[in-house]
Amino acid sequence: MKRLLVVGLCLATAQIFAQGPNLEKDYKAIESKVIEWRHDIHQNPELGNREFKTAEKIASHLKSLGIEVQTGVAFSGVVGIL
Secondary structure, eight states, X not given: OHHHHHHXXXXXXXXXXXXXXXXXXXXXXXXXXXXXXXXXXXXXXXXXXXXXXXXXXXXHHHHHTTXXXXXXXXXXXXXXXX
């Protein structure tokens, strides 16, 4: 559960940085998307350090924001370089 919260917060933060500084407006715009991600990840659980579908989802979203992405970090980790 903690890992999921970190994923959601990281993706939300990345999207806010990519779009601009109006935090309240940006938060409202992505709130439903973060909830959708949470539901999807909970409905499709993966073993620890084997989160390949989750990593793919995160990497894809970060790339769509124009963020440079490194995958395969510590096996199934994803790093977005701001």
